[in-house]
Amino acid sequence: MESVVQEKGTLSIHTENIFPIIKKFLYSDHEIFLRELVSNAVDASQKIKQLSSYGEYNGELGELKVTVKLDKEAKTITVSDRGIGMTADEIKKYINQIAFSGAAEFVEQYKDKAGSEKGIIGHFGLGFYSAYMVAEKVEIITRSYKDDAEAVRWECDGSTEFELGPAERSDRGSDVVLHIAPDSEEFLSEFRIREILEKYGKFLPIEIEFEDKVINNPTPIWTKNPADLQDEDYLAFYKELHPYSEDPLFWIHLNVDYPFNLTGVLYFPKLKNDFQMQREKIQLYSRQVFITDEVKDIVPDFLQLLHGVIDSPDIPLNVSRSYLQADGNVKKINGYITRKVADKLADIFKNDREGFEKKFDDIGLFVKYGTISDDKFYDKAKDFCLLKNTEGKYFTFAEYQEAIKENQTDKNGTQIWLYTNDSKKQDSFINSARKRSYDVLYLDTVIDPHFINTLEQKLEKVNIKRVDADTVDKLIEKEFALESVLSTDQQEKAKGLFEGLMESKSATVQVEAMPADELPVVITFPEFMRRMTDMQATSGQRSMFGDMPMMYTVSVNANHPLTAKILETADETQQKALAKQAYDLALLSQGMLSGQALTTFIQRTVSTL
Numbered sequence: 001m002e003s004v005v006q007e008k009g010t011l012s013i014h015t016e017n018i019f020p021i022i023k024k025f026l027y028s029d030h031e032i033f034l035r036e037l038v039s040n041a042v043d044a045s046q047k048i049k050q051l052s053s054y055g056e057y058n059g060e061l062g063e064l065k066v067t068v069k070l071d072k073e074a075k076t077i078t079v080s081d082r083g084i085g086m087t088a089d090e091i092k093k094y095i096n097q098i099a100f101s102g103a104a105e106f107v108e109q110y111k112d113k114a115g116s117e118k119g120i121i122g123h124f125g126l127g128f129y130s131a132y133m134v135a136e137k138v139e140i141i142t143r144s145y146k147d148d149a150e151a152v153r154w155e156c157d158g159s160t161e162f163e164l165g166p167a168e169r170s171d172r173g174s175d176v177v178l179h180i181a182p183d184s185e186e187f188l189s190e191f192r193i194r195e196i197l198e199k200y201g202k203f204l205p206i207e208i209e210f211e212d213k214v215i216n217n218p219t220p221i222w223t224k225n226p227a228d229l230q231d232e233d234y235l236a237f238y239k240e241l242h243p244y245s246e247d248p249l250f251w252i253h254l255n256v257d258y259p260f261n262l263t264g265v266l267y268f269p270k271l272k273n274d275f276q277m278q279r280e281k282i283q284l285y286s287r288q289v290f291i292t293d294e295v296k297d298i299v300p301d302f303l304q305l306l307h308g309v310i311d312s313p314d315i316p317l318n319v320s321r322s323y324l325q326a327d328g329n330v331k332k333i334n335g336y337i338t339r340k341v342a343d344k345l346a347d348i349f350k351n352d353r354e355g356f357e358k359k360f361d362d363i364g365l366f367v368k369y370g371t372i373s374d375d376k377f378y379d380k381a382k383d384f385c386l387l388k389n390t391e392g393k394y395f396t397f398a399e400y401q402e403a404i405k406e407n408q409t410d411k412n413g414t415q416i417w418l419y420t421n422d423s424k425k426q427d428s429f430i431n432s433a434r435k436r437s438y439d440v441l442y443l444d445t446v447i448d449p450h451f452i453n454t455l456e457q458k459l460e461k462v463n464i465k466r467v468d469a470d471t472v473d474k475l476i477e478k479e480f481a482l483e484s485v486l487s488t489d490q491q492e493k494a495k496g497l498f499e500g501l502m503e504s505k506s507a508t509v510q511v512e513a514m515p516a517d518e519l520p521v522v523i524t525f526p527e528f529m530r531r532m533t534d535m536q537a538t539s540g541q542r543s544m545f546g547d548m549p550m551m552y553t554v555s556v557n558a559n560h561p562l563t564a565k566i567l568e569t570a571d572e573t574q575q576k577a578l579a580k581q582a583y584d585l586a587l588l589s590q591g592m593l594s595g596q597a598l599t600t601f602i603q604r605t606v607s608t609l
């Protein structure tokens with residue numbers, strides 16, 4: 001038997017094996033090939049511009065346009081540029097050696113010259129080979145900008161064999177000709193090519209021409225200096241991005257050089273209620289090449305409702321999601337965007353409070369979402385996040401605390417904030433609160449239940465209750481309490497009488513001393529239980545209580561004349577009918593009377609008229 005010897009070694013990788021893998025798996029989206037080739041052509045054009053500006057190229061620059069041509073008969077797509085071109089040696093170096101990027105080398109060589117890395121897209125040295133995802137053969141006909149350069153032709157059919165030789169080309173630059181493979185003929189369509197060019201190349205920095213038309217805007221506003229731009233420019237650009245949207249509320253021009261590079265413009269849209277639908281409206285670019293509109297990892301969750309463009313060469317592009325999440329730059333970018341947005345909002349708040357208040361109904365959602373999901377954002381937003389009361393007045397948290405502290409601090413020194421999530425339904429409760437000069441806030445958007453939790457966590461000695469969480473004097477318990485005009489016996493009797501009317505097990509009856517001008521019977525939803533059921537409903541999960549019905553309290557007003565009258569009624573049937581009527585009125589005012597019960601109530605009421 002042969003004995004196994006311990007050894008170490010290096011795995012040998014053969015390029016023949018690797019090539020098909022690159023072809024197949026380099027990018028999941030095959031249409032990317034055009035982005036890569038057009039980017040290379042743009043790079044080559046930018047490079048000649050730069051060499052000219054450094055004085056290393058003294059010939060004419062001429063028009064640097066990149067052209068894309070489709071020849072359906074010949075089944076070719078050709079990308080042509082008037083950039084730096086390549087010599088035979090450069091082809092050997094940059095094209096034959098897969099993953100040896102000429103772009104990276106160029107940047108390295110000129111790294112000391114200001115702005116050299118700006119505007120060069122490629123840096124992995126693989127982009128060119130993405131051509132083989134759709135082509136069975138690729139030709140390059142190129143001529144370097146160098147004075148004595150000869151034109152060269154390179155050809156490769158996707159095996160590891162290539163051909164290189166002299167060619168005819170009088171002008172500087174390159175033509176990259178793709179002979180489209182039979183399984184990729186979908187790309188031999190004007191419509192498809194235009195669609196891909198518009199998707200990825202809409203803002204490339206060099207003009208891109210297809211079918212005699214320039215498809216791009218080479219100087220989009222995010223590349224310009226904010227000082228040179230007017231509101232109209234931002235609005236016009238917004239229309240360019242989202243032709244069918246309403247004008248945005250305002251925008252933020254992002255511009256940072258250190259510790260990472262990032263430019264962009266973020267717009268605050270007017271939100272519609274279906275705000276889930278409006279995600280994926282931020283586009284991510286790298287040096288003006290469109291990369292994706294999935295910005296989950298780069299933009300904090302709560303800002304994904306914004307629209308606009310972010311451009312950063314520092315975001316790794318062709319790597320996996322998990323890498324992106326762990327990337328330090330990505331985290332910093334996230335923090336930077338959050339800070340910028342907070343600063344901008346603080347700015348508007350400070351300089352134009354009135355305008356800010358007008359916009360708050362629209363931007364409140366972002367701001368509240370931000371305070372919930374990001375502590376750092378909360379720290380800034382606590383000074384400009386607004387609360388709106390039922391009289392339409394706006395307050396910051398501090399202003400609100402100051403305004404209500406006198407009247408709405410309970411006997412334990414806790415401030416009780418009252419709110420409504422449905423001012424029509426809870427109208428009688430809002431009125432009761434007003435009678436006590438209590439203030440009632442609107443907290444009626446989808447995000448408010450979470451916002452309320454955040455407020456209670458962050459603010460000391462603040463308790464937030466829905467206006468129908470209890471009867472008015474129990475919402476905010478004060479030192480003094482109303483006396484009941486009923487004796488204990490009478491109270492017990494009233495309790496028993498009303499308990500006899502309850503069909504639902506989730507109702508608790510209590511007899512309370514309330515002001516005489518309150519309703520005879522009031523139905524309330526204890527805050528804690530209600531929040532549990534609400535949470536269960538929104539999360540779609542069953543709680544430990546199972547699918548529980550809404551628990552509610554039936555408070556009988558001991559001091560209401562009707563209660564006394566009911567107790568005094570000798571005829572039992574009549575007594576029950578009176579009590580039932582009072583109870584049904586309470587149900588009605590909470591919108592809980594429906595179907596058969598409602599019909600019976602109406603008939604009974606009509607018969608007494």
Ligand SMILES: Nc1ncnc2c1ncn2[C@@H]1O[C@H](COP(=O)(O)OP(=O)(O)OP(=O)(O)O)[C@@H](O)[C@H]1O
Pocket residue numbers: 036040041044081083084085086094095100101102103104121122123124125126127128129174176
């Ligand atoms: N049209 C062109 N004109 C001049 N040189 C080119 C052209 N296309 C490619 N090259 C050269 O070939 C090199 C390799 O290109 P490739 O697309 O594979 O990588 P890259 O552009 O450097 O990086 P990336 O993978 O990010 O695209 C380029 O860096 C460049 O030097």
